[in-house]
Amino acid sequence: MSSLFETGLEPTEANYATLSPLDFIARTAEVYPDYPAVIHGGIRRDWRETYQRCRRLASALSDRGVGKGDTVAAMLPNIPAMLECHFGVPMLGAVLNALNTRLDAGAIAFMLEHGEARVLIADREYGEVIRKALSRLDNPPLVIDVDDPEYGQGTAISELDYEDFLAGGDPDFIWQMPADEWQAISLNYTSGTTGDPKGVVYHHRGACENAMGNQAVWSMGQHPVYLWTLPMFHCNGWCFPWTITAFAGTHVCLRKVDPEKILQLIADHHVSHMCGAPIVLNTLLGASEAAKSGFSHTVQAMTAGAPPPAKVIEAVEAMGIQVTHVYGLTEVYGPVTVCAWKDQWNDLPVEERAAIKARQGVRYHTLAGLMVGDPESMEAVPKDGRTVGEIFLRGNTVMKGYLKNPEATAEAFRGGWFHTGDLAVWHPDGYVEIKDRLKDIIISGGENISTIEVEDALYRHPGVLEAAVVARPDEKWGETPCAFVTLKPGAQDVTEKDIIDFCRERLAKFKLPRTVVFTELPKTSTGKVQKFVLRDQAREL
The missing domain is CATH 3.30.300.30 (ANL, C-terminal domain)
Structure with a gap:
């Protein structure tokens, strides 16, 4: 028998819309067109121009026959073109494959072929490795050359220049939201330290939710000034290209991690937020005293990866950089748990505060489930801070699966949970603390x-x-x-x-x-x- 509240109450255009981060840039450009969007060296762009450039990219790609389900690869550092790809490519229903800029030719060739890339947008810094990768392919993609004025080196990879390509696109290009939020938005490859890397597929709903989750756990507010110390190729920059855009923030671009440059940009642009692995925070400690004392405001830093040593957290926070520790994997859109801070911890000694902050914490608002359990029985371990189990995750911010690899997908989702392979304990307060990788104990x-x-x-x-x-x-x-x-x-x-x-x-x-x-x-x-x-x-x- 049908429920009273289901009969005749169906989704329509008036009461249902698919979730996608694409609408973020349309709203921001409409509400805050004159607000700063991008800072890159001498480049300054507002949200009106940035939105137009994303639409030009979508239009120009469409003119080349790119459409729904096609893959567009990007071999780019943290420059404006990479931000534009995060909107322009999925505006067509195409899938963005952001390539790791540190990879060798063999790995790049594998990813281009496995992901069936139709187009490759590449920075001249990677010209040599891109040429080697393309030489291995029987059916290489169309290559678009990016000549970043902040680099000014290298040689053209293609006669097709990115700025000329955009100039041929329509700044008023009419794009469509995806009809299905389960539609793929991006493809990210795992590191592949053993065997071939696996292609992790994200969908529009998950990207939208994790972008909002970042805001929720970090309380970023309106108009954050975000410094790109985290590679945008890594889990789509933990979904921050979409988060910062949603809240009309400013993307401060950075081609290469350099501690002196980072601290200079923080001071010059009053950077409010940044992300990165613990090694990024560690490098800041080695900067000159002049650079470390060049800013007086508090900077929020989100870090993930191997748990940052408590000593590193102590030292970085003494510089005026407040650390928030998160945890995630490529398969879950980046971070999905956070060491949510509690006021009573503020009175603890510095070393104890840092030790707590190194925990992986509790689930994001946008993650449906988190469990520490036995890998075989799938039963939860007690919350005693001692019993070790594997971290399991579930929800909309878990990948669609591994591209062309149903066996690995099935194994990853065995028992109705995503198996992380990370071993942890569950504390009585519900906070998770990683103890090791399953294979490292x-x-x-x-x-x-x-x-x-x-x-x-x-x-x-x-x-x-x-x-x-x-x-x-x-x-x-x-x-x-x-x-x-x-x-x-x-x-x-x-x-x-x-x-x-x-x-x-x-x-x-x-x-x-x-x-x-x-x-x-x-x-x-x-x-x-x-x-x-x-x-x-x-x-x-």
Whole structure:
């Protein structure tokens, strides 16, 4: 029997519209046309012009036959063209594939072919690697060359210039919202440290919701001034191209992470918000004292990735940069949990506050479900702050799935949850704290050792710049912690004994690193430490 409130009450054009971040720019350009939208070197654009440029891009792509379901790849740094791609491409119903600018030719060729890119918009800085990638393809895409005036180097990748291409488009191009919010809006590839990278597909609804989730958890308000320290190619910049646009903010572009430049831009443009991995925050600590004292306002910084060491959080906040810790993955549009702050924590000692802030926290308003559970039984673990389980997520901000990979998609969604592969505990207050990756946990003499806990202790050593811990085979204990450490300049006299003695004061005996290797840490193109490489090295020691 039908419900009283369902009979005859159907969705119509009057009471139902699909969710998409595309409407954000239309509203902002209508309400705040003269407000600043983009700052890039000497370039200043308002929202009227930025919207027109996005429509020109959509129009020009349409003239080249690009339409619904087609893939448009972009190999661009954090420049205005990349922001324009986040709106101009999906205005056609096409799918944006933002490529990692640190990848080699083989990986780029794989992604262009796997994603069936019709068009590639590429900056001249990457001309050489793009040419090598295209030479591997039987059916290469149409290439559009971007000559960024802030770079002024490199050689043209194509005779088709981006600015000329836009000039041929219609600034009043009439575009359509997607008829179905489940329609794909972007394609992002995982790092692929083992095997081929997987293509993660986002939809309009998820992009819209996570963009709003960013605002909700960060209380950004109207007209934020956002500095692009986070790559826009990474999970579509954690959906911030859409968030900042929705609230008529200003996008301050930055081609390359440079601590002195970051601090200068913060001072010059009164930057209010920025995002990045903990390594970005760490680099700021090495900037000159003049640069660090060049601004007096508080800057909000959102960080994710490996949990930032408490020592880093302490030092950065002493500079006037307030840290918010979030957690997410490529498969969930970037961050979906946040260490939501509580007033009673303000009175705790600095070190305790930083330790709490390093937790991954609670779910975004826009994430339907978060659970720490047993990977096999799928039963929730107790909220005791001790029992380790895997983090599971569900909701609209979980990917559609992996492109052309139904087996991996089915495995990722087994049991009605997305399996993150991250191990965590659930605290009594409901806050999640990651202890390790499922594949990284060290089991020594039957005891579980969190590599993250050991790394946090290592980062507290004044001579340590970077640290990573992996398991090393041991005849007696099965596995013991092996620490790989990069020392700060001027700390080259630090010894293995110094490191172990330092950790002895902060860790239980069974958790101490038995081996310390001083070296540069191997990393993926997205800056993640390649622990599988370190594990191989540890086995050979």
